[in-house]
Amino acid sequence: MQSSIKRPLLIRIVCILGFIWIVFSFPSVFSPSIKKMGDWYPALFGLIVASSFISYIGVWHMKRWGVQLFVITFFIKELVLVMVEDISYVGMAFSLFFIITMLLYYKRMDLNL
Amino acid sequence: MIIFGLLRESISFAINSLVGNKLRTFLSLLGITIGIFAIIIVFTVVDSLEQNLRKSVQSLGDDVVFIQKWPWTFGPNYPWWKYMNRPVPEYPELNQILETCNGAQSVAFLVSARITVKYKSSSIENVPINCASHQYDRVKNFEIADGRYFTEAESASGRPVAVIGDLLAKALFPNQNPIGESVKVNGAKVIVIGVFKKEGESILGGSVDTEVLVPINYARSLVDIRNEDLDPQILVRAKPGISNDDLIDELTGLMRSIRKLHPRSDDNFALNQTSLISTQFDSLFGVVGIVGWVIGGFSILVGGFGIANIMFVSVKERTNIIGIQKSLGAKNYFILSQFLFEAVFLSLIGGVIGLLIVFLLTLAIGDSIGMEVSLSRSNIILGFTISILIGVVSGFVPAYGASQLDPVEAIRSN
Numbered sequence: 001m002q003s004s005i006k007r008p009l010l011i012r013i014v015c016i017l018g019f020i021w022i023v024f025s026f027p028s029v030f031s032p033s034i035k036k037m038g039d040w041y042p043a044l045f046g047l048i049v050a051s052s053f054i055s056y057i058g059v060w061h062m063k064r065w066g067v068q069l070f071v072i073t074f075f076i077k078e079l080v081l082v083m084v085e086d087i088s089y090v091g092m093a094f095s096l097f098f099i100i101t102m103l104l105y106y107k108r109m110d111l112n113l
Numbered sequence: 114m115i116i117f118g119l120l121r122e123s124i125s126f127a128i129n130s131l132v133g134n135k136l137r138t139f140l141s142l143l144g145i146t147i148g149i150f151a152i153i154i155v156f157t158v159v160d161s162l163e164q165n166l167r168k169s170v171q172s173l174g175d176d177v178v179f180i181q182k183w184p185w186t187f188g189p190n191y192p193w194w195k196y197m198n199r200p201v202p203e204y205p206e207l208n209q210i211l212e213t214c215n216g217a218q219s220v221a222f223l224v225s226a227r228i229t230v231k232y233k234s235s236s237i238e239n240v241p242i243n244c245a246s247h248q249y250d251r252v253k254n255f256e257i258a259d260g261r262y263f264t265e266a267e268s269a270s271g272r273p274v275a276v277i278g279d280l281l282a283k284a285l286f287p288n289q290n291p292i293g294e295s296v297k298v299n300g301a302k303v304i305v306i307g308v309f310k311k312e313g314e315s316i317l318g319g320s321v322d323t324e325v326l327v328p329i330n331y332a333r334s335l336v337d338i339r340n341e342d343l344d345p346q347i348l349v350r351a352k353p354g355i356s357n358d359d360l361i362d363e364l365t366g367l368m369r370s371i372r373k374l375h376p377r378s379d380d381n382f383a384l385n386q387t388s389l390i391s392t393q394f395d396s397l398f399g400v401v402g403i404v405g406w407v408i409g410g411f412s413i414l415v416g417g418f419g420i421a422n423i424m425f426v427s428v429k430e431r432t433n434i435i436g437i438q439k440s441l442g443a444k445n446y447f448i449l450s451q452f453l454f455e456a457v458f459l460s461l462i463g464g465v466i467g468l469l470i471v472f473l474l475t476l477a478i479g480d481s482i483g484m485e486v487s488l489s490r491s492n493i494i495l496g497f498t499i500s501i502l503i504g505v506v507s508g509f510v511p512a513y514g515a516s517q518l519d520p521v522e523a524i525r526s527n
Contacts, residue, residue, distance in 0.1 A: 022506075026502075026506070027406070027410045027414075029498070029499065029502060030152055030406060030409070030410070030413075030495060030498075030499050031403075031406050032156075032159075032399065032402035032403060032406060035156065035491065035495065039490060039491040039494055040494065042494070042495050042498050042499075043494055043495075043497075043498040046498045046499070046501075046502040047502075049502070049506075050502050050505045050506055053505075053506055053509070054505070054509055057509060057510065057513060061513075061517075112445070113444075113445040113446050113449065113516065
């Protein structure tokens, strides 16, 4: 019962870029620099990476829950980054661009899991 | 309630999968186990070394400046021939610093040597001896477990008294109190007036457990305190609220004036501080941490592929069961959670085994090298985090694929 909705090119690009970000972010979860930021920071950062990965899978399959999860993850991520004073404006701009792209096609996406 | 039901069912699926395909499961878990082991053991060793180093540095005093002939760190192409001609710090310089240095709380002169200590028929060779001026106890961090430190009169008159280390006391006086007993230091009689509190092995060496401390004025009869080989040094502790940098600035001016150096000539002394050691070790630990991260990262990556592989096979094997479950009304999220839980559970088992091996190794390492090596809470959290993360990331795609299966097609499959 795979989604029959055709995946737009922009969504494809966003997801591929997202998967590349995941590939690079995943090892940093257990990097010494992340570990130095606190006992719970790797766990929190790992949760953000895992939920970003899941949201990209959802968006790739044109599911609305993917966009919803991505937006929630984005806000949590930015909140954490503000708290640890490690905010990246380039990263934020990319995420906002991704969100806008996903929202453009939101109505065409599937409601189900 | 449904979550508990899901969890119970997923765990039972995972256990069945583990028991049913022992070799396959073992090989899949091995990747995660090795990955978690590699990362956590490196972090554990680095953390423990750092902790021990900080403890050792703290015992030296992080607000103490050491006036010596040689600096503790050298840059590339350092002019060693200039350092060779430098004079060593001398005892009279101590008094001048004591009188004029405003930023100093306490100042001590120290020389170190190795001697033979005898008590009756017991004799111990190559024992480190520290010969220090009176304020040494206010500059160096140590505690006396039994007895006392020198009085000002004993220090000034150079009475033959000594404070000895805990291990040395136990070796020389196995079944008696050493306080008040006389030992022979290089043939001269010295009365033991105190025993240091046991400190344990120091990563920088120089633990008080095995040393003898005597007043510098008495040491003049034992050793030549101007001998360069004894590393004469002046230790200056900053007053509370005075930073090391401020103290160094003041001491630089003071030492230049004491030694009557021309304004254009270079300093002929080194002002060392413990932060120099910490900085050197920080970069070393940083490199070790990165190496462990890279090695462990690759193992984790391979382990993740192993888990993903086993999950794809698991979905393929149970496709018709998924079909039956869906035709009986199981929702997509139920199937998804079932396989996702299984992946996380498998990964967690691998992680727990890895952490367990690290824990057992820390016990073994700690006992054999005599240094405290412990698996910290942050490393345990990190181990569990990585395991769960690997389980979620590598299990989600197969689990999602399973949840999207068409029930009719799934039942038909073999």
